[in-house]
Amino acid sequence: xxxxxxxxLLIVGPPGAGKGTQASRIAERYGIPWISTGDIFRANIKAxxxxxxxxxxxxxxxxxxxxxxxxxxxxxxxxQEDAANGFLLDGYPRTVDQVHALDRAxxxxxxxxxxxxxxxxxxxxxxxxxxxxxxxxxxxxDTEEVxxxxxxxxxxxxxxxxxxxxxxxxxxxxxxxxxVEEVTSRIFTALDTKLxx
Ligand code: ADP
Numbered sequence: 001x002x003x004x005x006x007x008x009l010l011i012v013g014p015p016g017a018g019k020g021t022q023a024s025r026i027a028e029r030y031g032i033p034w035i036s037t038g039d040i041f042r043a044n045i046k047a048x049x050x051x052x053x054x055x056x057x058x059x060x061x062x063x064x065x066x067x068x069x070x071x072x073x074x075x076x077x078x079x080q081e082d083a084a085n086g087f088l089l090d091g092y093p094r095t096v097d098q099v100h101a102l103d104r105a106x107x108x109x110x111x112x113x114x115x116x117x118x119x120x121x122x123x124x125x126x127x128x129x130x131x132x133x134x135x136x137x138x139x140x141x142d143t144e145e146v147x148x149x150x151x152x153x154x155x156x157x158x159x160x161x162x163x164x165x166x167x168x169x170x171x172x173x174x175x176x177x178x179x180v181e182e183v184t185s186r187i188f189t190a191l192d193t194k195l196x197x
Contacts, residue, residue: 007032007086007195008111010093012161013119015150016126016133017176018183022119023090025184026191032086035077037070037094060140062149064094064157071101078105095157099164115194116165117187121176123151 007030013019020036027034041059044052051073055065064070074092077083093099106112127147134142141150165171172190176183 008113009088010113010116011088011090011119012116012158013176014121014126014154015147016130017119017121019090019119021180022184022187023088026187027088029188030086032088033082034088034090036090037074037092040073041065062141062146062153064153067095067097067101071098074102075105093161096160096164099161113170115172115191116170117191118162118171118173119176120173125177
């Protein structure tokens with residue numbers, strides 16, 4: 001296994017693709033912090049911070065938090081010491097504007113991305129999964145209407161990133177259908193190959 005000292009990764013996929021589950025495993029394997037913008041926002045909402053108050057309504061409605069705010073949070077997070085030797089960003093970037101902001105943040109420290117994992121699943125499958133998760137976790141944005149809205153937001157705002165990262169030869173596409181272990185091993189195989197090359 002080739003674990004490089006500095007591994008900078010993104011994971012992209014529609015809501016319900018299983019990004020969070022896979023992200024924690026990827027981060028552990030490569031020894032890098034897992035940075036989820038969704039988790040950062042939810043933690044702030046729970047703690048009742050100013051940021052939490054600003055974003056809670058948007059998130060509950062399945063809208064995106066404004067780029068400017070999200071960009072600033074991620075840029076700050078990437079400056080923390082544990083991210084110096086790599087990171088896995090989950091849920092960011094989600095818009096073309098965020099891609100450019102991330103480029104600038106990395107360039108400022110002469111850092112570059114190593115790979116972008118795209119977790120592919122079909123829409124009907126993810127809606128079913130999220131409705132199941134709603135019963136278990138009770139996330140405020142897991143109602144059917146909001147789920148469908150989040151899927152549309154993904155199609156409109158986030159799918160353009162796939163082409164962009166393909167052009168940069170960073171994309172590693174993995175089939176997200178199947179059990180968790182199986183998907184994890186597909187990701188590891190694909191990523192190891194990418195990072196070795
Ligand atoms: P999902 O599984 O729906 O993609 P996340 O936990 O990644 O869930 O995000 C939950 C919500 O947090 C999003 O619907 C959005 O409101 C907000 N959010 C997370 N990341 C971003 C981002 N990069 N830009 C804007 N909003 C974001």
